[in-house]
Amino acid sequence: MSHDVKSDIQNGRTVLGIEFGSTRIKAVLIGPDHTPIASGSHDWENSYANHIWTYSLEDIWKGLQDSYQKMANDVKRQYGVTLQTIGAIGFSGMMHGYMVFDESGELLTPFRTWRNNITEQASEALSGLFNFHIPQRWSIAHLYQAILNQEEHVAKIRFQTTLAGYIHWKLTGQKVMGVGEASGVFPIDIHTKNYHASMMKQFNELIASKNLPWQLEDILPAVLVAGESAGTLTIEGAKLLDVTGELQAGIPLCPPEGDAGTGMVATNSVAVRTGNVSAGTSVFAMVVLEKELSKAYEEIDLVTTPSGNLVAMAHSNNCSSDLNEWVGLFGQFAKAMGMEADSNRLYGTLYNLALQGDPDCGGLLAYGYLSGEHMTHFEEGRPLFVRSAESNFNLANFMRVHLFTALGALSIGMDILLKQEAVKLDEILGHGGFFKTEGVGQKIMAGALNVPVSVMETAGEGGAWGIALLASFMMNRAEQEPLEEYLNRKVFAGKAGVSVQPDPKDAAGFEAFMKRYTKGLAIERAAVEFLNENNNGTKGA
Template sequence: MFLGIDLGTSSLKVVLLDNNEKLIDSVSMPLSVQHPQPGFSEQHPDDWWQALQQAMLQFKKRQAAALQQVRAIGFSGQMHGATLLDERGSVLRPCILWNDGRSAEECRWLEQRADFIGITGNRVMAGFTAPKLLWVQRHEPDIFARTAHILLPKDYLRYRMSGDFASDMADSAGTLWLDTARRQWSEELLVACNLTVNQMPELYEGNQVTGTLYDTLADDWGLPRNTPLIAGAGDNAASAIGLGVLKAGDGFVSLGTSGVIFVAADQHYANPQQAVHSFCHALPERWHQMAVTLSAAASLSWFSRLTSTPEAQLAQEAEQHDAGDVLFAPFLNGERTPWNAPHVRGAFFGLADQHQRGHLARAVMEGVAFSLADGYRALQQAGCAPHQMIATGGGARSQFWLQMIADLTQCRIIVPTYADVGAAFGAARLARLAIEPEALSHLTSHAVPATAIIRPQSQPDLQARYQRYQQLTRWLCQQEG
């Protein structure tokens, strides 16, 4: 048996897999986000810990015998969050989350102070950890002075479970303090933030053991004593492990709240000029690149709320209508790849009085597909676009939506038998790979079971609308500057 813990933004999820990776049970506990000021986004680490405690106690009631057979625990979690501890390990302030935008000024300053782009392969963005710490130094100097340890969200849970200050390469790459190609902390980048390596966690590959569970927790949760804790990965890398995206050129497209095109690589590629994320993968000698659109399925959810119409009905109406001249820029929470325009906002273009709800629903879905196509082209320019993509996320239930993406990228999309395995499954799989390293060869040599394969088609009208979208969104994003 293997446990996978995924600390998300809206919930904490724990899954239990058997030795053949069959899902035995899962528990999810809700989490809330605090917004003390506009653009601020925070959670208190104590809430994560309480959620994990409650989840494990539920597991103990439902799966007591199975828990006694757990061989290892893997971790996944939301990336980039700044969790600050003092020298005694006490939390100094709420964690500043990945979607917090307060540090835009600090981003510009850091890019001028050190070679963040050259060393990490990434632009300095407000979502990453490094500018958050500079903001704390400038606005909360007393807290900055008392900061002895900086942990990413999931690694705080690890610390509470074992006392170890440890992290994995994939998640740590999102701090912007990691030399991504060399897979080690960069002293130059830490110095730029007035930090030292001593404040950073020890680095591990995602399938390495970082420590063992405290005996007291093992007894409370009904787990074997000395259960190994495995490094794990950030949420996207863990999802990739769960989907079997391991070899160079393997990829996935995620239609979740945000949209992601993820590709695995056997070397460090970068395209920071177009806001491609370039991180370490969760396994040794592997890297990954990501193109991100911040509002993917969230755009359809927004239109659903606006029109008081279920999302499934809107998707059906979109199939029955042609968008015509209507175009939608899905920048409800800013834009990431390729423009890196955090303050730009979404828009409809070409509205006329004959347009109905179905036309707009089609434009929303096309706009998300257009944004992801922009991201795919940015990956192509980095030299690392995927040769095929596995579909995941809630929006992947719509093969109509996936066909649009396949047609625009001219990339085949595989709809897996289990389209929403999630990061928690990947975390549990990394736990298995730590205990059974020989299982990796099986994973890399077997194809993902598929319910459908979506092959790209030629769609001249769709491509023409995409070209018009590119012109309009280029203008829109340039207005921010």
């Protein structure tokens, strides 16, 4: 095996993917069979400076160079060769946010990440103007807010991009981005696979009175779809990426993509009627649509796959954090009783008990709102557990209600898609901590969404692997081959994963629970207001 890998490395039959996540930058090198052969990562944290969540340019480059170097060292250690050439490279990063540059390529204001909720005025105005939901984190909302705030740097803007778009530009000289990434910058017209022309015109008319020296199309990157070539690594770019100077210039790069797109690729959910749910601290579902929705919804964001197919995204801020704290409490109880229960056994026992509860959780109610929840219009949250004297209060129902409520806010967004818009879904692919205990989260999710849910072994590989697959697709696709066919044929063939069909009892039970959940939001509202009145929002009282 290893001598083959060695010649693959020496002959540039490998592909490199690097993703900038919010806490980790990860580099993954894959072989011709798409399996990872080396990797390296760099931990980093955003900083909060002048009321803005940001990462400095210095941290961006240090993190990129460190993750690349660790991957290259991993190659050397395992295969005894120095990495000098690669078949193709791809970059991915956190979507949205705001990076703007002047004529000489200098950053005009510190990078504003997707985490900043400072664009409410712009988000509302643009959503109304376009009749299309523009979330606060989108790049166009950041740009318009800066215009509304009369920030003096706005007149000097000559280029606006995202984190992945910035890295790609510096390494290739090309001002481009993948359509999935671009769909979080400005709305995309799925017929042209480019920025929505009439909305762009509306934006230019909206800002005409400001007499700025640019129109929107002058400053945004060009849009490319998966499979298209996006330039090559320049001599300067090679030095920026590999500080040892071993890596050669001329390597082709695929269009830079956002983390939503690479997540879809890594979970093989880019075809219409498929979707994926990432469930951990927060939970979001992405569903590839066959046709456009009938109207704009505040609860649903519209983005695209890396090929430019329309994707509806339902995102909830709270998922498993409160549930994890309850499991931790039972762990403390076990310890106090002199029992040693490791975390896997604890989760396994408690999660499996939930499957024995009453379908509707026996009348119990809980909210895991550790933070606010935009799906249900809460600026802040209070975790709550509520029951009546008639509820069937036992451990199985207690665990079941906490698993159900972890998906409560998400299911409100999914109901819009599946019930109001009659979107058809053949299956959803689940990944994240919620699915760690085999079979349980999956069965609950299938009941909650009333759709078959699959869990795949490879889903843990993440976005760096996803962008490596996109670079590989660009390099190896058959002529005109669609991305979903390439993934099915070359990457995921024989990796079916385990699929669970929805149990009608679970589906009916979840529906009954959701009636209680929706009605009980008044209790959650009262808890938020009561605590605010009594301690002016300080914690711990």
